[in-house]
Amino acid sequence: MRVSASNTQDLGMPAIYLHILAELLKTLGLDERDLLLRVGLDPVRLQSTDVRVSLAQASEFVTRATIESGEPGLGIMLARELKLPLHGALGVAVMSSRTLQDALDLMTRYLTLRAPHLSVSCHEHDGAMHYAILSDGDPGPLQGFIMDAMLFGCAFMGEQLTGSDIGGAEILRKGPEPAYFGRFRQSIVMPVNYGAREDALVIPNRILSAPIRFSDDQLAESSRAQCEDALKQLTEDAGFSCRVRRVIETSYPFPPKLARVAATLFVSERTLKRRLQEEQASFQNLVDRVRLDRARELLTSTSMNLIQIAEALGYADAANFTRAFKRWTGNSPSHYRVREEQPAGTLLRTKTPTPA
Secondary structure (H helix, E strand, C coil): CCCCCCCCCCCCEEHHHHHHHHHHHHHCCCCHHHHHHHHCECCCHHHCCCCEECHHHHHHHHHHHHHHHCCCCHHHHHHHHCCHHHHHHHHHHHHCCCEHHHHHHHHHHHHHHCCCCEEEEEEEECCEEEEEEEECCCCCCHHHHHHHHHHHHHHHHHHHHHCCCCCCCEEEEECCCCHHHHHCHHHCCCCEEEEECCCEEEEEHHHCCCECCCCCHHHHHHHHHHHHHHHHHHHHCCCHHHHHHHHHHHECCCCCCHHHHHHHCCCCHHHHHHHHHHCCCCHHHHHHHHHHHHHHHHHHHCCCCHHHHHHHCCCCCHHHHHHHHHHHHCCCHHHHHHHHHCCHHHCCCCCCCCCC
């Protein structure tokens, strides 16, 4: 069953979250690899902290995972596994903040990096700050799952940051309490109140100055700069061609057929081609760029031979891969691998790749 995600801008979801969810499914007795492949996701690619998955594919995977596991509380289970370093530069920035308020301010500004369709609205009420989580558009079946992961993840994150429970804090949730929540209530480190007007994390003002036990001013500054760069890049990557590339990057088998990518993004093949053309891009060009990036990665970080790399990239044989790589870079794969293994100071300037 394919479920439509929001029609708003799809900036993708960090693939590492789906990888962690897949590992949880394994503990529940599911064949998580089979489930990922049925959704068209490459299990290996999901382990990368730099890869993002389209919301359409993420929604389908979460929906199937919930149905086949029979566990509607997967969002809470995921929240318990989300250690701060898994949140990339934002996690590091939060960890190295001086106070809890500094950490929450960072989350407010940079949440888009981890959950692009969510935003935070802050307001003060009755001696406490309310950090309300708002959804831009309708992410479909991901809504409840992500709200669970987000808000309960914040509760666990606060405990990680301060080393103890955050006294007086609470979580507010819209709607009635779901039947599954009772099984998890004891594991949540702060009170949870359903039937509220907002989905929010509530922190008493007196607690906001609590020190972070990992505070590091220099690391905080550098990681915040990384967040700024990443936010700018993500905003620039909002075009349709970037959405297509995200699907290509995580697809199994690789490379995906144009028809499969179009279906994933809920457009016709003709519309996909037209919209790429409007951005001066083409499907084959995007496939080639992903192939080049992956080829470089495999040549420099694995001991795979050329036949194995060619197969991983979807080529019939090593000769076809070698010809394509030389066309892109001016070097053979073997020469490129040797060059990259040499000390940095001995390298010649690499030719700028221009995949056809």
